[in-house]
Amino acid sequence: MPEIPDLEAIRHYLMPRLDGLTVTHTEAPIPWLVRTGTEGLATLAGHRFGEIHRLGKFLLFFIDAGRILVINPMLTGRFHWVEAGAKKTGRMGVIVAFDNGHELRYSDMRRMGRWYLVAGPEELPTIPQWPTLGPDAMAVTEDEFLARIKSRRGQIKATLTNQEFICGIGNAYSDEILWAAQLHPHRRRATMDEADLRRLYACMREVEDESIAIVDATVQGEGLGKKEEWREHLKVHRQGGKPCPRCGSEIKAQVRSGSETNYCVVCQPLFE
Ligand SMILES: [Zn+2]
Numbered sequence: 001m002p003e004i005p006d007l008e009a010i011r012h013y014l015m016p017r018l019d020g021l022t023v024t025h026t027e028a029p030i031p032w033l034v035r036t037g038t039e040g041l042a043t044l045a046g047h048r049f050g051e052i053h054r055l056g057k058f059l060l061f062f063i064d065a066g067r068i069l070v071i072n073p074m075l076t077g078r079f080h081w082v083e084a085g086a087k088k089t090g091r092m093g094v095i096v097a098f099d100n101g102h103e104l105r106y107s108d109m110r111r112m113g114r115w116y117l118v119a120g121p122e123e124l125p126t127i128p129q130w131p132t133l134g135p136d137a138m139a140v141t142e143d144e145f146l147a148r149i150k151s152r153r154g155q156i157k158a159t160l161t162n163q164e165f166i167c168g169i170g171n172a173y174s175d176e177i178l179w180a181a182q183l184h185p186h187r188r189r190a191t192m193d194e195a196d197l198r199r200l201y202a203c204m205r206e207v208e209d210e211s212i213a214i215v216d217a218t219v220q221g222e223g224l225g226k227k228e229e230w231r232e233h234l235k236v237h238r239q240g241g242k243p244c245p246r247c248g249s250e251i252k253a254q255v256r257s258g259s260e261t262n263y264c265v266v267c268q269p270l271f272e
Contacts, residue, residue, distance in 0.1 A: 001075050004137060004168045005211035006229045007059055009219040010079050011052045014104070017081060018049040018061070021098040030093040033108065034115045041117060044069070044096065055136055056167025058127075070116045070127060071106070073228060077113035080105035080225035089225065105225075129163070137168040138208060145201045149189060156192070156200070157185035157261060169204070171259045172229075175237040177207045178263065179246075184270040185261050191271050236262045 002010075023044045031038045048064040061069040071077070078090060082103055090107030094115060097103045106113065116127050125131045135144060145166070152159045159165050160174045169177070178185050181203035183196060192200075215230045231238065235245050237260075240253025244264035254261045 001170050001172075002057065002073050002077065002229050003170045003173050004054075004208050005173070005215040007054050007057065007073075008212045009215040009230070010224060011054055011059060012216055013219050013224055014079070014081060015052045017102070018052070018098070018104065020048060020050075021100055021102075022046065022048045024097045024099055026097070027095040028093070029095075030091070030108070030111055033093045033106075033111065033113055034117070036115070036117045041094070041115070044117070049098075054168075056133055056163055057170070058130075066120045068118050068120065068124070070118060070124070072114045073106075073108070074110070074112040074114065076109040076228055078107045078109075078225065078228040080107065081223065082225065132164045134162075134164050134166045137166045137204060140166050142198065142201050146194070146197055149197060152189050155186045155188060156183055159189065160204075171261070172231060172234060172237045173207060173211070175262050176211075176234055177204045179236045179244075179268060180207050182267050184265075184268040185263050186270055236264065238262065 023046065025045050026041045028034050028038045028041060034041050044063065047067075050062045050064065053060040053062070057072055059071045061071070063069060080089070082105060084097060084101050084103050088105070091109050091111065092105060093108045093111065093113065094106040095103050118124060118126065134140075134148065140148075148165060149159065152165060157174050157178060160169050160177065161171060175185070177200070181196070181200045183192070183200060211233065214233045218230050236251050239251050240260070240262050242251050243249065244251055244267055247264060247266050249264055249266040251262050251264055
């Protein structure tokens, strides 16, 4: 599932390329991906793309007349930026063609992604899940983070990935952040003191910032379309059985309802 560094790299790659281009036409080979309807999508023709923003796991493409195209790629949504004649790869879901002969294509192997076209910022809350989203992990201040986490009782990994607490962090980066902060994923907030929580906040920003730089460089070099997420730099996530990069102990892998949690029991002891 694409997370903040993946979406930021996609945003940084697409924004200078799309900015100022006018849509010539759209196609939706998998129409139900466009939750607000393909008729609405077709009305993008003749309109210009501008800035791209991100909130949590949503990318927001601003269109000239104030409309916003909001895309949540969910598990396997993948963006492509190609010349119109390029061969189509993957399970092609939506295509937006532009006046410079390029296309923004979106493929989605599991067809779970969601596209919404809204009339303006005031309509964003009509998008399912939107009204309950917490502040973005890259925008929340340390004070706000500390204030919000005080009312959370559950395990820390579940809290970090709860989009109502803060949004943008998923299964992969929560493992990386907790390893960096030396906190066990099942630690309860009540067992953590203020120093733990401040360290967690600092590690969250550090891990995301470092990863954004790495993924940005990769995507600028190889372009979009080959992957939906870039994970080669991760230290513990999906590294079960390998030595911990900090202490050399074996990294644990625990699978629950299909998603894997990885951690080092030596560096991330569990105090209950
Ligand atoms: Zn370790």
